[in-house]
Amino acid sequence: MTQSLTYRQHYDPNQRVIAITGVSSHIGTELIKRLEKDRRYKKILAIDICRPNIPLGKTEFHKVDLTQPTADAAVARVLSRGEADSLVHLAFLSRPTHHATWAHELEAIGTMHVLNACAACHIRKVVSWSLCALYGPSPTNPNYLEETREPECVAESRFFRDKLEAEKLALRFQKENPQSVVTILRTAPIIGPQIDNYVTRYLSLPLVPTLMGYDPLIQLLHEEDAVGAFKLAVDADFPGIFNIAGDGVLPLSTVLSMAGLLALPIPGLFTNSLAKIMWMTQLADTPPVFLDFLRYICVASTTKTKRVMGYSPRYPIAEIVAHYAGFDKRPEITLGGRS
Amino acid sequence: MSPKKKTPRSKAKKSKTKKAPKKKASKKKASKKKAPKKAAPKKKASKKAAPKKAASKKTASKKAPTKKTAPSSPARPSESVRRTRSSAEAAKLPRKRKPSAKQALLAAQAAESRRIDIQAVGRVPENYVDGGMAYRLSRSAHSMPQLPTDVKSAANPGPGIAAATSSALARNRKSEKGLLSKVRGELVSIRDSNVIESTRKLGRKSSYRAWISRWRMRNRAEAVDPYGLDPVYAERLRPMLEYLYRNYWRVEATGMENIPDHGGAMLVGNHSGTLPYDGAMVMYAAKYDHPAHRTARPLVENFLFHFPFIGPALNRLGGVRACQENAERLLNDGKMTIVFPEGIKGIGKLYKDRYRLARFGRGGFIKLALRTGTPIIPTAIVGAEEIHPVVTKVTWLTKYMGIPFVPVTPTFPWLGPLGLIPLPSRWTIRFGEPINVSEEFGDDDETNRVMVTKLAERVRATIQGMVDEELARRAAEKSGR
Numbered sequence: 001m002t003q004s005l006t007y008r009q010h011y012d013p014n015q016r017v018i019a020i021t022g023v024s025s026h027i028g029t030e031l032i033k034r035l036e037k038d039r040r041y042k043k044i045l046a047i048d049i050c051r052p053n054i055p056l057g058k059t060e061f062h063k064v065d066l067t068q069p070t071a072d073a074a075v076a077r078v079l080s081r082g083e084a085d086s087l088v089h090l091a092f093l094s095r096p097t098h099h100a101t102w103a104h105e106l107e108a109i110g111t112m113h114v115l116n117a118c119a120a121c122h123i124r125k126v127v128s129w130s131l132c133a134l135y136g137p138s139p140t141n142p143n144y145l146e147e148t149r150e151p152e153c154v155a156e157s158r159f160f161r162d163k164l165e166a167e168k169l170a171l172r173f174q175k176e177n178p179q180s181v182v183t184i185l186r187t188a189p190i191i192g193p194q195i196d197n198y199v200t201r202y203l204s205l206p207l208v209p210t211l212m213g214y215d216p217l218i219q220l221l222h223e224e225d226a227v228g229a230f231k232l233a234v235d236a237d238f239p240g241i242f243n244i245a246g247d248g249v250l251p252l253s254t255v256l257s258m259a260g261l262l263a264l265p266i267p268g269l270f271t272n273s274l275a276k277i278m279w280m281t282q283l284a285d286t287p288p289v290f291l292d293f294l295r296y297i298c299v300a301s302t303t304k305t306k307r308v309m310g311y312s313p314r315y316p317i318a319e320i321v322a323h324y325a326g327f328d329k330r331p332e333i334t335l336g337g338r339s
Numbered sequence: 340m341s342p343k344k345k346t347p348r349s350k351a352k353k354s355k356t357k358k359a360p361k362k363k364a365s366k367k368k369a370s371k372k373k374a375p376k377k378a379a380p381k382k383k384a385s386k387k388a389a390p391k392k393a394a395s396k397k398t399a400s401k402k403a404p405t406k407k408t409a410p411s412s413p414a415r416p417s418e419s420v421r422r423t424r425s426s427a428e429a430a431k432l433p434r435k436r437k438p439s440a441k442q443a444l445l446a447a448q449a450a451e452s453r454r455i456d457i458q459a460v461g462r463v464p465e466n467y468v469d470g471g472m473a474y475r476l477s478r479s480a481h482s483m484p485q486l487p488t489d490v491k492s493a494a495n496p497g498p499g500i501a502a503a504t505s506s507a508l509a510r511n512r513k514s515e516k517g518l519l520s521k522v523r524g525e526l527v528s529i530r531d532s533n534v535i536e537s538t539r540k541l542g543r544k545s546s547y548r549a550w551i552s553r554w555r556m557r558n559r560a561e562a563v564d565p566y567g568l569d570p571v572y573a574e575r576l577r578p579m580l581e582y583l584y585r586n587y588w589r590v591e592a593t594g595m596e597n598i599p600d601h602g603g604a605m606l607v608g609n610h611s612g613t614l615p616y617d618g619a620m621v622m623y624a625a626k627y628d629h630p631a632h633r634t635a636r637p638l639v640e641n642f643l644f645h646f647p648f649i650g651p652a653l654n655r656l657g658g659v660r661a662c663q664e665n666a667e668r669l670l671n672d673g674k675m676t677i678v679f680p681e682g683i684k685g686i687g688k689l690y691k692d693r694y695r696l697a698r699f700g701r702g703g704f705i706k707l708a709l710r711t712g713t714p715i716i717p718t719a720i721v722g723a724e725e726i727h728p729v730v731t732k733v734t735w736l737t738k739y740m741g742i743p744f745v746p747v748t749p750t751f752p753w754l755g756p757l758g759l760i761p762l763p764s765r766w767t768i769r770f771g772e773p774i775n776v777s778e779e780f781g782d783d784d785e786t787n788r789v790m791v792t793k794l795a796e797r798v799r800a801t802i803q804g805m806v807d808e809e810l811a812r813r814a815a816e817k818s819g820r
Contacts, residue, residue: 139645142664143566213647217567217654250563251651257555260548268647296645297660318561325548 011085011124018234019045019084019123021066021075021114022091023052026195027129030227031088032059035234045082047075048091066091066110067102075117086125088234089114092166094197096159096286107162108169115173118180125181127233128170132188132243134160137216137296143249144301147186147241157289174239181237185229188245188300191324192223201285203324208256211294212265217249219299222315222323229311238309243300248317252294258318259325566636566669569655576656583616584623587763588722592624594770597716600631603670606677606770607704608718609696609802610685613746615643615653616761617723621677622657624768636669637677638662640686642743663703670711677718678704680795687744690728694721694810696803702788702795705776709791714773715798719805721813722766727751767809774798 018035022028023046035041036057044059046052051061060082064074079087091110097103111128118126134151135141151164167184174182189199199220202208221244229244256263266274275291278284305311315323560571584590598604606621618637625635637653638661644650659665659676669676679685680699688697708715732744750758776794 139641140662142662142668143659144664144668146664213651214645215651215654217563248562249565249567251567251569251655254556254559254561254563254569257559258552258561260550260552260555262551316562325552 014040015042016040016086017043017045017082017084019047019075019079019082019087021047021064021087021089021110023048023061024050025090025092025094026192026223027190027227027230028052028088028090029054030223031090031230031234032056034227034231040235043082045078045084047078066113067105071110072113072116072120075114076120079117079121079123084121084123086127086234087114087118087123088230089126089128089170090230092129092163093159094195095201096157096198096290098282100158103158104162108165111166111169115169119173119177122177123180125183125234125237126170126173127183127185127230128166129230130167130184130186130241131160131163132186132219132245132300133293133298134164134167134186135298135300136160137292137298139296141297141299143217143297144299144303145243146301147243147304151186157287159287160289181239183233183238184241185233186241186243186300187226187229188219188221188243190221190223190226191320193324193326195223198286198290200324203256203259203261206262207264208261209294210252210256210263210265211271211291212267214268214295215251215253216293216295216297217299218252218255218293218297219245219249220255220317220320221246222313222320225313225315228314229305229309232309232311236309240308242305242309242311243302244305244311244313245300245302246313246315246317246320247302249299250317250321255317255321258321563655566657566659566665567654568634568636568657572655573657580619580623581627584620584627588620588726588766590620590624590722590766590768592628592768592770595624595629597770597773598625598629598631598633598675599714599773600633601673603673603711603713604675604773605670605704605708605713605715606635606675606718607715607798607802608677608679608720609694609724609806610679610681611688611693611720611724611726612761613686613727613729613748614649614759614761615639615679615686616726617720618658618677618679619656620723620766621718621720621768625675633675635675635677638666638679640679640682642683643686646742663707666704666707667711670707670713680704680799683743687729687732687746688724689732690725690730693724694806696799696806699795699799702791705791705794705798708776709780712777714775716773717771717798717802717805719769719771719802719809720766721769721806721809722764725764726761728762765813767813769805769809771801771805774801 018041020028020031023032028046028048029052032044032046032052033054035044036059042058046056046059046061047064048061049063049065051063052059062078064071064078066075068074078084089111091114092107093103115126132145135145135149136151151167170182170184174180190197191200191203225246226244229242232238233242250258253263271291272288275284275286275288279287302311302313558572558575560569563569598606606625608617608621611617615637618639622635622637625633634657636657636659639650639653639658640661644653644658644660659669661678661682666676666678680703681688681697682700684697688695704715707713727746727748729746729748731747733747734744737743737745745752748758750760752758774797780790780794
């Protein structure tokens with residue numbers, strides 16, 4: 001404990017040590033790539049169960065399984081030995097799984113372990129990952145959801161419940177350790193050519209199911225912009241919750257059209273039972289709760305993020321879709337009719 | 340290569356290869372080295388031109404005129420001379436040669452080979468495509484343009500079939516619209532490419548995706564405004580709204596000068612009609628009858644906004660879900676909103692209660708006006724309350740359908756969907772003097788509930804007065820007539 005207290009006093013902004021959990025995720029890997037290039041960072045402590053598939057320069061890999069009961073001690077050991085000043089917590093699942101118990105252990109309990117270790121080592125800053133989807137699609141949602149809105153609409157889904165619990169743990173950590181900076185970045189659905197999550201899985205279906213008669217406005221985030229936001233939050237201190245999303249909204253049908261996907265509208269009567277059956281028989285990747293995202297709006301406001309963090313996403317939604325669909329590589333294909 | 344054998348053109352090619360076997364061999368080599376891009380008779384042209392020209396739609400159409408001019412180059416050598424020279428050159432043509440002369444030569448040869456086609460086979464459909472499906476598609480797409488007679492007769496060389504085809508296509512492409520032309524453009528690009536390349540292109544997911552994308556985006560804009568208004572969609576539906584506005588309900592909009600040219604404002608009106616036609620008409624009036632062409636955003640009742648099919652359509656047209664956050668954001672951005680504080684009570688008004696304004700909600704619009712400092716423009720809509728004379732409302736079972744009530748009109752459930760056609764009453768929309776509540780009362784009064792209710796009632800009384808005036812005027816006009 002005394003050791004950890006001393007290194008916090010010797011915090012040098014040009015000799016920083018960052019710990020990252022969940023580095024084999026896309027954001028984790030890309031963040032390491034960016035931090036490797038940045039001279040202000042002396043060392044990067046990568047914590048995961050498998051080594052990231054990139055050349056590691058100043059990155060030290062430490063194998064820690066967050067689902068193990070003594071994970072907090074293991075993380076604390078890594079943090080104190082490496083003299084880390086900040087931690088980026090990215091060990092979350094990017095799509096729902098049928099192994100709900102394991103997912104809970106990893107996301108909720110794993111976050112608890114990590115935060116316990118942070119508290120023990122007096123980590124200066126914790127950046128945690130969360131989702132805008134936690135606000136939940138709801139018929140009573142305004143067009144733009146502020147960070148102040150309580151994210152409790154999707155509590156019935158275990159996937160979101162674990163993420164919500166992780167977020168609450170981070171907020172509790174902030175309360176208990178007021179000297180630390182806790183940043184929670186709620187990202188809009190991230191899509192891109194390299195990323196694999198529930199949104200890209202949905203979009204890669206041969207026939208993309210939609211709900212007949214519903215066409216909500218949706219918001220997307222380019223994978224590079226997501227990494228950029230995390231880099232921004234690591235570089236400077238922004239305590240609080242921030243929505244991270246690309247500029248602009250588009251109706252779901254327009255997004256599918258622009259990507260050249262074929263939509264399969266399903267009449268509302270059968271959707272819930274069909275989705276339930278498909279989820280239970282493991283034919284579908286997502287539980288029926290996700291259907292509401294095809295029905296109601298869930299768009300986050302980035303006003304605060306832009307004002308406070310100075311965040312400006314590079315890709316507006318049309319370019320995100322074009323990049324995802326691979327259309328921007330071929331100049332002969334022009335998106336859209338006559339706009 | 341199997342589809343090639345069936346084609347009439349390939350027969351012609353065979354005959355050609357007998358004449359010049361050396362040339363063929365050299366061609367094969369060349370085509371193997373590079374990615375084959377052009378149809379068989381034009382292989383030579385492809386040898387030099389292919390790298391420059393992508394197999395895109397645009398270049399395919401651009402390519403045509405160059406060919407047209409090329410064969411009719413002034414000094415035309417005799418056929419035999421030309422063939423031998425070009426074959427020799429094609430075999431080992433130095434790359435440094437000037438492109439113009441080379442191109443002319445190659446194009447001439449391409450034209451010539453096509454002439455041989457005609458001699459051997461007779462008439463070739465000019466939009467002939469390698470691969471059966473594409474051909475059938477183009478056949479069914481529309482009738483083929485007739486070939487010029489001079490091309491049919493081999494005696495008259497003319498500008499060559501390629502040029503004739505391309506010009507006919509270009510002419511036709513202009514007249515076509517929508518999907519057909521796009522598909523056709525794609526087909527032309529396929530026709531001009533090699534068989535392998537074209538089949539590969541057909542098999543590629545991306546080419547289908549591009550078609551799907553273009554077809555599905557025909558009524559859509561690539562960007563909507565932050566609240567979901569799709570300008571292309573709105574423009575598509577504009578003729579319908581215009582018909583309703585000008586011809587069907589013959590809307591007369593007065594008091595336009597009360598709508599500001601810029602800045603936020605709230606148009607507060609009386610709500611009626613089972614479907615929100617009144618909102619659409621007020622929106623239309625502000626957009627097309629106001630000199631500044633203001634876009635007013637109707638705040639749509641929650642149940643209607645999430646009603647299947649209707650909700651998304653309203654959203655694309657400019658509707659925004661009615662809630663404080665949305666309205667405040669809109670007004671702070673200097674946008675204009677259309678508010679019907681009566682809400683569902685207004686929309687489901689019985690015929691016997693027409694033009695009697697119901698309670699104005701909980702005064703949310705007053706709070707908004709106080710908070711954002713925007714003027715309230717009272718709007719009286721006369722005529723809209725008669726389009727669906729609701730005799731009674733059925734409320735049982737409607738809970739399960741997700742709607743508050745089912746109206747019963749003299750026509751509705753009885754005539755089925757036909758009963759949903761509104762009656763063609765004559766409308767008047769009158770915009771009254773702006774009420775600046777925020778000037779009279781401060782920001783603090785927002786919490787004063789009594790004050791808010793009082794102000795709401797005042798606005799309601801103003802609109803009721805305007806409605807009554809308009810009704811009296813209408814009655815006077817009628818009796819005068």
